[in-house]
Amino acid sequence: MKNFEFRNPTKIIFGKGTEKEVGKECARYAKKVLLHYGAGSVIRSGLLDKVKKSLEEAQVEYVELGGVKPNPRISLVREAIELCKKEEVGFILAVGGGSVIDSAKAAAMGIKYDGDVWDLYAKKAEPVGAVGVGVVLTIPAAGSESSNSSVLSNEEEGLKRSCDSDDIYPKFSILNPEITYTMPRYQIACGCVDIMAHIMERYFTQTPNNGVSDRMAEALLKNMIHFAPKALAEPENYDYRAEIMWNGTLAHNNLINCGRQADWASHPIEHELSAEYDMAHGGGLAIIYPAFMKYVYRQRLPQFIRFATEVWGVEYDRDDAEATAYEGIVRLEAFFRSLGLPTRLEDAGIEADDAKLHFLAKRCDRNELGKVGHFVELETEDVEAIYHLAKKEG
Amino acid sequence: MKNFEFRNPTKIIFGKGTEKEVGKECARYAKKVLLHYGAGSVIRSGLLDKVKKSLEEAQVEYVELGGVKPNPRISLVREAIELCKKEEVGFILAVGGGSVIDSAKAAAMGIKYDGDVWDLYAKKAEPVGAVGVGVVLTIPAAGSESSNSSVLSNEEEGLKRSCDSDDIYPKFSILNPEITYTMPRYQIACGCVDIMAHIMERYFTQTPNNGVSDRMAEALLKNMIHFAPKALAEPENYDYRAEIMWNGTLAHNNLINCGRQADWASHPIEHELSAEYDMAHGGGLAIIYPAFMKYVYRQRLPQFIRFATEVWGVEYDRDDAEATAYEGIVRLEAFFRSLGLPTRLEDAGIEADDAKLHFLAKRCDRNELGKVGHFVELETEDVEAIYHLAKKEG
Structure with missing residues (x-):
């Protein structure tokens, strides 16, 4: 810690x-x-x-x-x-x-x-x-x-x-x-993704020995997974909306990054999208987060295995730890889709050519280390590769 | 909520x-x-x-x-x-x-x-x-x-x-x-019980629809269950002691009782013991909490089933829900014993006769409702029965 x-x-x-x-x-x-x-x-x-x-x-x-x-x-x-x-x-x-x-x-x-x-x-x-x-x-x-x-x-x-x-x-x-009852459905869904992203930006860390914050982040993610679909199904159910609202505050009030170096890669990578295409930030995050995870998970297997087993209830496969980790990402992406959100640039109607993606990757905001993110320190070519993974299915 | x-x-x-x-x-x-x-x-x-x-x-x-x-x-x-x-x-x-x-x-x-x-x-x-x-x-x-x-x-x-x-x-x-490295072993153990008690006083509630606080309380309890034995085994391991210390603060800073009516029965019931016998508060709680739970769990089965399955990983027995709930209490008590603490008055060297237990139950501090606790509103005879359950094995 x-x-x-x-x-x-x-x-x-x-x-x-x-x-x-x-x-x-x-x-x-x-x-x-x-x-x-x-x-x-x-x-x-x-x-x-x-x-x-x-x-x-x-x-x-x-x-x-x-x-x-x-x-x-x-x-x-x-x-x-x-x-x-x-x-x-x-x-x-x-x-x-x-x-x-x-x-x-x-x-x-x-x-x-x-x-x-x-x-x-x-x-x-x-x-x-x-x-x-x-x-x-x-x-x-x-x-x-x-x-x-x-x-x-x-x-x-x-x-x-x-x-x-x-x-x-x-x-x-x-x-x-x-x-919040009158919020449009798409905005509710985008909000839920933003809330989950704020938790995940802090959850994925290289800092070892940080059990309190790990477990609290998992608790908040599991609460979102439980209540986000319910809130979409019954927008005027007070208790469901209360869960989302309070969870959203705790996701970003800095409590769950106590004692650890948070990541903050996906947010700046997404900011380039919403700056360029004026899209909803949460909608952009639903596209960027799965792509980011697919790009980095092999370098950080233990964290992604924990994410899969604790947050998503994936069974640990003793014959294929990597598949266990990957299944967590698959479930996250399926969850975002179940909320009605696109998880690829093309689904969101964004046709960005290679030159444009290179431009966005180059413009992407750097942290104090001159990198994008801390969990895996990304260079321009990494960010560009993540945009490419986000482009279309397959 | x-x-x-x-x-x-x-x-x-x-x-x-x-x-x-x-x-x-x-x-x-x-x-x-x-x-x-x-x-x-x-x-x-x-x-x-x-x-x-x-x-x-x-x-x-x-x-x-x-x-x-x-x-x-x-x-x-x-x-x-x-x-x-x-x-x-x-x-x-x-x-x-x-x-x-x-x-x-x-x-x-x-x-x-x-x-x-x-x-x-x-x-x-x-x-x-x-x-x-x-x-x-x-x-x-x-x-x-x-x-x-x-x-x-x-x-x-x-x-x-x-x-x-x-x-x-x-x-x-x-x-x-x-x-905290130089704390005596008994004091570390008592502290861990006090921390867990602060979480449980808030966890056990009659307020429905309170997922964020439920899940955060479970996260903090699970973290204590994971780290308390490690901290006792290696008192000078910085990371273990850091987990206990930060967990202890979050247990009692009022965050996890947001949106719910906390219980606060076991604390006043214990206070009578430490006032009378000048014992460590955490030591008294290790005796009172299991007795309290055994007295009330049949009236609040859903909460105790959740406690057993989520906090202690007890398998839900579809043929005996009550046994599932009770197993959570058994595990809590075994855990307190594994920390080296007594879980009965007689193990702590306290020989209180019926008259004394009646006196303590009568003196026990009441809340604004004139009761002891909110999760189950206890009368003097209930508190007395809990003291009797706490007295000796069997």
Whole structure:
């Protein structure tokens, strides 16, 4: 086990009707907030009105900025920063999913930073603090409601990059599973894959002797495998949606990577897809993860045997350990398909030629070692090979 | 799943050499601290000197109060409160295990409370805040290093009572598994039982539809079953001790009771034993838990079948579901014995006659419902029957 520090200060307020608490919670931090949201769904569902009413009852003033798109854009973040400065707003309330929260976190850091906020994502500068962020979550997927990270797209440069800072853990996050009832089926499925990916990014590690985190990650994966199909079959079953929502938060609140070096290969490999084709991140992960696993599993057999036997209940074949490991990957891929998601680029309607895949592999974001991922340290040619495995059946 | 709020603000600093951070951490909160500890072991091991050196390097002044005993006493807490007031100390650093931390938490609340601190434990008054508490943990067991609770003994009244308040989550807890190498074998075993008991108090619930917490509790129990015997066999194996230490914190930091009503029957039933006979709490739990389970399992078969099959790998017997459930209890009891602990009062040298057991059952602390426990709501005669089951073999 590696040395670690863990502190997650986000207050989770979970359950039916909890959105009514939002005004009271905001009032602890500011007299005036920026109300940040995405498209019309929070308006149509009546959620935004409920939030405004709660703010008004708590005598919290607000200015509004909607229009956050999936794969949130730096341009709108710059607008949010200007607005907050002009209106002297000291707190940002994100009402939405990961994109809205990440946009809010970016603005929260940008307010405190003198240069252009993209510098923090391009790793040209370190964050220098942030105003507080609060969350009313509408989509269980990104885990941003209790994380210290934010992912942003720069539409001019065609880049999607992340920024981590302990300053951007939300002060509070309100999670009411009822709010997720109206999510489209495809979005629920994408969210489930994103949640499972957040667990797997941490599960696959080279760090030995890390039983607590291994077993907790397995518990969270098994819970998703149990409840994701049920939530899709009965979208208005409160308990199923509650399982997905709470599981999604725990997948990404940094608890299960305590004491280990997480991987983070598949996320940057996928980010190139969603930056290039503006596809749903979870949809891209359903394509990339099986391909990534097929590419690396022979180099890390013990971890993949454990994944197959513990998470998927595969019987260990004493005559063919490699087949045991591979069966876990087959089951994961079949599971993603059973959720209604494509697991190949061509199924998602993406026709990328060799030159394009080479370009994406080259552009893919590197970690501090100059590699993609830690579990297996990937070079450009490895990432390119993974894209090729993801291309089509066979 | 029930509505819940979860926020655990304790900063965990985990790993080799981390005790050197203590001065720097204390300096964030106060210029002068009370250094609170127990018996001579922290002096003999050299830990106290290391802590003092770190405080001095960080220019943090300190006053000292040692002498905390297992099952910490209200009398010493009163002394600590007087000393802090006299010396104008604004932060308490606990160097020790659960008893020292609980004593520190009691003093931290007592400083802010005008009446006698026992009022907070006797539920005659609510806590009104607390000064900050920091921890250097020496014993993985009580989980107090990241909990909002404190248990105290009133030696005059022969009572052992608990007090919960979010004000007493420690600001930071330093967990270095190396510090635990010198723990006596019996104390390691008692600690492992206490950790498992903290998980089981939350695991056994009547709340339906709580898959995330169920599976995480099972993960933590399985991890203890895997590593406790290894840690006893090789007390200076860093990785084994790290598993126990981190597992112990997660068992009691309130994460795994999110969304459910925890039980808390066995703890108060045991507290009567350790209050009366001044025995180790974990030792008492090894006696009480199997007896409690044998008394209630027929009323809660589904939960005990799941415990047997998922936690202990018992095969489900389609011809005898009750036997499947019972086998889980048998395995738990055998496991406690394999750690070298007594599982009957008589094995622990306690000869309690019927009148004494009746007296203890009557004195046993009730919850807000006037009962002992929530999983099965126990009356005095139930508690008495559990003591009788715990008495001797057969």
